Amino acid sequence: xxxAILDAILMFSTAYRKNQLLLIIVLSxxxxxxxxxxxxxxxxxxxxxRVFQDLExxxxxxxxxxxxxxxxxxxxxxxxxxxxxxxxxxxxxxxYGGHEIQNIIAKREINxxxxxxxxxxxxxxxxxxxxxxLPENRTKPVPGANDGAxxxxxxxxxxxxxxxxxxxxxxxxxxxxxxxxxxPGGEWILGSRAFVESLQGKxxxxxVLDMVGDExxxxxxxxNSDPNLAQEIWGIAELLGYENEFINLPKYRIIDDHLPxxxxxxxxxxxxxxxxxxxxxxxxxxxKVSPKSLKIVGDVVQKWLIERYGVNP
Numbered sequence: 001x002x003x004a005i006l007d008a009i010l011m012f013s014t015a016y017r018k019n020q021l022l023l024i025i026v027l028s029x030x031x032x033x034x035x036x037x038x039x040x041x042x043x044x045x046x047x048x049x050r051v052f053q054d055l056e057x058x059x060x061x062x063x064x065x066x067x068x069x070x071x072x073x074x075x076x077x078x079x080x081x082x083x084x085x086x087x088x089x090x091x092x093x094x095x096y097g098g099h100e101i102q103n104i105i106a107k108r109e110i111n112x113x114x115x116x117x118x119x120x121x122x123x124x125x126x127x128x129x130x131x132x133x134l135p136e137n138r139t140k141p142v143p144g145a146n147d148g149a150x151x152x153x154x155x156x157x158x159x160x161x162x163x164x165x166x167x168x169x170x171x172x173x174x175x176x177x178x179x180x181x182x183x184p185g186g187e188w189i190l191g192s193r194a195f196v197e198s199l200q201g202k203x204x205x206x207x208v209l210d211m212v213g214d215e216x217x218x219x220x221x222x223x224n225s226d227p228n229l230a231q232e233i234w235g236i237a238e239l240l241g242y243e244n245e246f247i248n249l250p251k252y253r254i255i256d257d258h259l260p261x262x263x264x265x266x267x268x269x270x271x272x273x274x275x276x277x278x279x280x281x282x283x284x285x286x287x288k289v290s291p292k293s294l295k296i297v298g299d300v301v302q303k304w305l306i307e308r309y310g311v312n313p
Contacts, residue, residue: 103173110167119172208272213289236304
């Protein structure tokens with residue numbers, strides 16, 4: 001009888017353990033299935049329609065020439081929008097050559113041990129359309145859809161979509177007073193010159209965006225730019241299938257906001273389509289700009305940052 005009872009207990013215990021094991025297996029499969037259905041977080045994609053809306057907003061304000069109401073409006077808009085997007089913002093007032101400069105810096109800093117990258121564009125527009133085919137237009141201000149607003153709009157979209165855990169300290173710098181050279185009392189790139197003089201330390205890389213929205217996008221390697229950095233970026237463009245827009249051949253030597261960095265020994269690249277036929281004319285309007293071109297440039301810069309600096313796994 002005792003043997004029978006023991007056998008019964010043993011059989012019950014064995015069955016109980018088998019049921020437990022079966023339950024564990026079922027639960028494991030169920031949990032695995034649930035986990036596999038949880039969507040993985042993905043890097044947000046560049047939104048060309050939103051970027052184009054930002055560009056239209058700037059142009060609708062009017063020419064953003066220094067001292068104008070439109071210049072102050074776009075400056076206030078960039079400051080408030082950058083803050084709303086969670087970036088630490090600095091309203092930088094400097095003086096260079098007797099001129100007041102108002103740069104805007106949006107920072108996302110993680111720690112001092114990480115690389116430091118600056119992305120820049122100028123937010124002012126040119127006071128005279130001195131290259132306009134009509135002489136009567138050459139004293140009027142340029143609308144600045146591509147020459148000014150395009151680079152700013154791409155930077156602002158990157159502020160929205162760059163991964164928070166990108167392993168680099170990122171500064172987005174909106175330069176003032178870039179576009180007043182080749183006229184009496186005017187000089188080029190005052191904002192970036194003043195900015196570089198004020199720097200404490202040296203960034204690891206600088207990428208400047210200027211005239212990046214041309215519908216017929218042809219971005220050659222600008223020959224003042226750092227060649228190694230340029231090859232990295234143009235290589236990313238080819239990887240993304242944009243080799244027809246980012247043409248891996250040198251063309252033009254340009255005075256632009258990257259030049260003060262180069263002169264200070266800081267690797268910098270100018271991403272610019274200098275074949276834009278409406279440069280410094282009254283025809284530099286929104287209809288000459290393509291959301292597709294803005295996206296191409298944004299995709300390349302975003303991908304370059306992620307490939308070079310990565311994100312936490």
